[in-house]
Amino acid sequence: MRIDILSCVPQLLESPFSHSILLRAIEKRLLQLHLHNIRDYSLDKHKKVDDYAYGGGAGMVLSVEPIARCITHLQAHTTYDELIYMAPDGEPLTQQLANYLSMKDNILILCGHYKGVDERVRQRWMTRAISIGDYVLSGGELAAAVLVDALVRLIPGVLSDAMSALTDSFQEGLVAPPVYTRPAVYEGMHVPDILLSGNKAAIATWEQEAALCATRDRRPALYAAWQQKHGGKEHELGSNNPQKKECL
Ligand code: ADE
Numbered sequence: 001m002r003i004d005i006l007s008c009v010p011q012l013l014e015s016p017f018s019h020s021i022l023l024r025a026i027e028k029r030l031l032q033l034h035l036h037n038i039r040d041y042s043l044d045k046h047k048k049v050d051d052y053a054y055g056g057g058a059g060m061v062l063s064v065e066p067i068a069r070c071i072t073h074l075q076a077h078t079t080y081d082e083l084i085y086m087a088p089d090g091e092p093l094t095q096q097l098a099n100y101l102s103m104k105d106n107i108l109i110l111c112g113h114y115k116g117v118d119e120r121v122r123q124r125w126m127t128r129a130i131s132i133g134d135y136v137l138s139g140g141e142l143a144a145a146v147l148v149d150a151l152v153r154l155i156p157g158v159l160s161d162a163m164s165a166l167t168d169s170f171q172e173g174l175v176a177p178p179v180y181t182r183p184a185v186y187e188g189m190h191v192p193d194i195l196l197s198g199n200k201a202a203i204a205t206w207e208q209e210a211a212l213c214a215t216r217d218r219r220p221a222l223y224a225a226w227q228q229k230h231g232g233k234e235h236e237l238g239s240n241n242p243q244k245k246e247c248l
Pocket of ligand 1 (some may be wrong): 086088089112130131132133134135136137138139140143
């Protein structure tokens with residue numbers, strides 16, 4: 001997958017792509033990441049990329065021209081499946097959307113800054129806008145890093161254990177079950193016996209039930225949606241779970 005990210009502060013994106021899974025994806029050539037500084041496409045002698053908003057009000061707006069030049073330059077050799085603007089008013093980023101985008105070959109991401117981007121950029125070039133939550137960040141860069149992380153880990157071969165992205169939270173409309181590692185007992189707190197049993201089938205049943213419990217207790221709205229989808233029945237939680245009522 002090729003991802004081009006346009007920003008007026010691309011330095012903000014250097015660290016997320018210099019470590020861990022995203023770096024590994026680049027090293028394995030499963031991700032081709034290109035960061036572009038919009039300032040490089042400004043014709044202004046001070047490399048200005050923003051201006052005052054028409055109609056007044058506080059905050060600067062990213063101008064159409066440098067962004068247009070950058071996109072036109074890139075589109076001369078790449079056909080993008082999606083051109084995404086990171087914005088708080090975009091469609092919410094979900095696992096489903098990440099799954100869908102992870103199957104694309106070429107994605108362009110535009111990061112807003114200051115008050116946002118001239119609306120004509122969105123109208124002319126962007127195929128969608130994505131938000132990572134109902135709060136306002138200083139710019140789209142951190143949101144873009146979140147988006148890229150969410151979808152790159154889904155590209156086959158990026159994660160070493162092929163199963164681990166499939167068992168992530170939200171893949172089945174549930175959060176993931178709790179996980180434990182050594183020691184088996186810490187200050188009187190025990191890892192559930194079943195996980196030490198080596199009985200794969202029993203562990204799988206426990207994990208399914210623990211995922212339901214965790215979703216019910218930690219994300220009630222998600223649990224309600226899951227129940228609706230699975231016949232609207234109240235599930236009998238705890239019957240297979242050694243920790244019964246408390247569930248987790
Ligand atoms: N830019 C500023 N805030 C944002 C948000 N919540 N999501 C995506 N991009 C943003």
